[in-house]
Amino acid sequence: MSLIVDRRDLDFVLFEMLDAGRLAERPQFAQYDRAAMDQILDTAQALAEEVFLPIAAEVDANEPRFVNGQVEQPAATGAALRAWADAGFFGLAFDEAVGGLQAPWTLYTAATGMAVAANTPVTNYAFLTVAAANLLNAFGSETLKRLYLPAMIEGRWFGTMCLSEPQAGSSLGDIRTMATPRGDGTYAVRGNKMWISGGEQAITDNIVHMVLAKLPDAPPGSRGISLFLVPKMRVDDDGNITGPNNIALAGLNHKLGQRATTNCLLNFGEAGETIGWMIGEPNRGLEQMFHMMNEARIGVGHAATMAGLAGYLHSADYARTRLQGRPADSRNPASPQVPIIRHADVRRMLLSQKAAVEGAQALCLFCSKLVDDAATTTDAATRERAGRLLGLLTPVVKSWPSEHCLEANKWAIQILGGYGYTRDYPLERLYRDNRLNHIHEGTFAIQGMDLLGRKIGADGGETLREMIGVIRQTLDGARAFAQLGPDCARMDSALAALESATRALLACQDPERRTANATIFLDAFGHVTLGWIWLWQASLAEARLADPALSEADRLFYFGKRQACRYFSLHELPHAVARFALCESLESPALDCAPEIFGE
């Protein structure tokens, strides 16, 4: 059994649920038939299991060190990334025109997920490089693309995103890094950037930073931010490195988890001139950055999901073999001990993990397919609709797994008991790694504001109604299966509560009160989304379970889907109803609390 992927389930989501095999009907994906996809997934799985997983504990225990202004880190990190790059995974989803393999984003997400499940912090370097390369590809000049893109797509140079500063984390409008024109079309970049993952490392010869900075005459706030490409090492017109660009590593952060990923404080332009090149248009840096935000936020939610999945698979494996105690109906102490999976509470903790991680994985892949649909369907209306739904679901796919797959990791530790609390098993590491996902790429609270303010408030709930229409279609299909009756009924209640809460929130004229429970609204809307994913999966399963010729393995698989759907509707959906009721009340006792109330 693999400890990082359940290929049966991944295949179910890709090919039975999302019909990803039909992506090959689109001209740009013509070479990605099922066989080609399987081969890429096989390659990713082999690398994940044989290269990324075996070093995960080692690179966690040997955190990168700051020595004389440089980074020292285990060679294993760079070696794994080299293998990943050599297999073509950095460039998997880039167009052939820029040296990529032109695969669907759906396949990219599924394939990279296995390495992420094995060793998130090492894959972060690739994740950030792809994100930076995407930005460069979308908005960079032909010259910049010619000089930097091939090295990034081949994984020879890595990329970073330099957004935050010590005084500007969530509040990017307050950045102070300045970009002053040098008169030759380039800029002198000066300032301090904080929380830069991969900002320095001991792996590649050059690092391509995507830096947010302000022009001297920029308007205040987020409308005055521009985007710059700032390389660690300067290059000549042929792309050869000519010398340092005066970016100083001021220190490394020491984190709870994701330790193999360096996280840096960088000083630009203090020890000498740091030169940057503008990407796209002046003062539109944040907007351009947000252009790539959907993919980045899916990536964070997907990382949370994969940590959850790895914990689930490991704890299930343990529960099948660890002997402890006796069943509730046979307490004879002279009888042999049984595998702990026989205990109802252990199975409940496994089913709760299964519902969270398999549901979240399906959501991540659904959203990745929306990325493909928004980019490559021929019909303009379909493209726009995919883009709208993707925008609405982005805060959900970022946040729901960050909350509930972290919870899954908590229960995975619990199944192993004391062993799960030790560093001899990967559960505590997954739990530490996963805790970051609610924080980076926009905190939980920011996702809530994004959903309620930008995604629902801005169009008066129109896109939300469209999504509810999609959900109702699944629901109406599910009603055909008697077995799903109770689940449909609970979904009806949750949808009614969502609609009612949304009406109340949209009608509220006080912006602070309207958004005071935005995080809770987001979490509850995430539950509705997951409830829909599970009804969708369960409907497919019921259709298959009606087949008397089904193999025993398939019968168990689809029965598992039925039970996970039931678990989610029975154990989880009522909590969404309670949360929506709270939002609808517009009550928020925290709003009336003076700062002095919290502590002496």
Add this chain to the structure above:
Amino acid sequence: MSLIVDRRDLDFVLFEMLDAGRLAERPQFAQYDRAAMDQILDTAQALAEEVFLPIAAEVDANEPRFVNGQVEQPAATGAALRAWADAGFFGLAFDEAVGGLQAPWTLYTAATGMAVAANTPVTNYAFLTVAAANLLNAFGSETLKRLYLPAMIEGRWFGTMCLSEPQAGSSLGDIRTMATPRGDGTYAVRGNKMWISGGEQAITDNIVHMVLAKLPDAPPGSRGISLFLVPKMRVDDDGNITGPNNIALAGLNHKLGQRATTNCLLNFGEAGETIGWMIGEPNRGLEQMFHMMNEARIGVGHAATMAGLAGYLHSADYARTRLQGRPADSRNPASPQVPIIRHADVRRMLLSQKAAVEGAQALCLFCSKLVDDAATTTDAATRERAGRLLGLLTPVVKSWPSEHCLEANKWAIQILGGYGYTRDYPLERLYRDNRLNHIHEGTFAIQGMDLLGRKIGADGGETLREMIGVIRQTLDGARAFAQLGPDCARMDSALAALESATRALLACQDPERRTANATIFLDAFGHVTLGWIWLWQASLAEARLADPALSEADRLFYFGKRQACRYFSLHELPHAVARFALCESLESPALDCAPEIFGE
């Protein structure tokens, strides 16, 4: 502001809520008037802030090491414990007759809590020594008490509890350690013990192990377990150390948190004879151990609470000073940034922590007072009633904080954002430390079985009805305050749901189905208990708020209690109702899942 205690709140719980000042009316506590209590609390606070807190990060980062069969650990750990012992805290709650200070357990809990909030893993050595000394004091022979008790009460020798073995963690009936009579009233002890906190250390000259083992002719299972005192070093009749007792340290566990506490695998009697002395009666070891279990389990829940409290106070302090972003109703980017406590979602996260940790602290102290009442009230009926309620609430006080004060730590990290994820702040350490509390001294699942099986099932719900009566009394008092109307209504619903679920569970004849959701029932019952605690606190607050002469500081304090009560009833109690409905349904989709369903 203290980062480990809110003395205003602690005083409120002790003296306004629990009327602890009146404990001095009992003859054995005559010297503990309010002034004496304040002095002891002051001393504990000073030691916690000046000795325990400053070394917390250091002893976490420098984990004890296993070197040539010995432990190496930072000297700071032993020095802090020496100061704690010198101030009399090991013996605070022991009778004067055995060298203690004969203080109420309530005061002991409140005082030690401050050191626990500052540095749980260092205090664990004291916690375990007191637990072992309590067992010895309750069941040991006069000779054993004379030889070992003074050194333990003075903190010169530490104690441990040796229960688990590699094949017997939660299932103690399956231990294999053997105790064979040597013919002189002593026993030769042989076997392996696992997860022994403080099992070896570099602090005291001797370690007094309380070891569960089986006699050669013992019946199988938990009815065949006896308790033995097994010292690391043998002593002569005057208590002088004479030589080693052949207990070998086989290895240290490397844990997620609580790193300053050694956690050991010990081999007894393999390298030579290990001699033990029986404590109490043959085959009654587990029963005797359980005699002290209430205190130990309150201790674990209290540690979870204190980690939550420390995180709450730290994140509140940070939120008052960290500048970031602007209020929802004034987004002008040219205006200065505001402290993040101005943001509604930050205040919500603070109020959620306040509700969890202040509520849990009050519950821990209420249960500690029940320990005092069960031991020292003159009226036998009152004593028995205190014992019954304590038994019922023990699984709650152990589990609820382990779940919800860990959650509080999660939100404390979130308030600090990226900073909270670094080891430059204590939040991530508190989160790591806290994760243990659901595991040791009986897992969450075991607490659920204890509540539903032993505490409710065994007497047909009689003690539960008694507790509900206590709650209804508070509720009826609260109805006098119009302000608390909505809170009372929500509490009514939660109580009705509890009663209805209990009826359904008690009527269920299938033991596996009855207990399949026991953990969820426990969590929901915990919510009802906390809801009661909050109504109690809010009623006291409303009475005070009616006083027009109240100082501004007091007005804010009591207003905070009102808001926390409202938060709990509005945000939390509806989830308990949903959980009880699930329990009442007797549905459990996990029960029907074959092991193969979980993963490939």
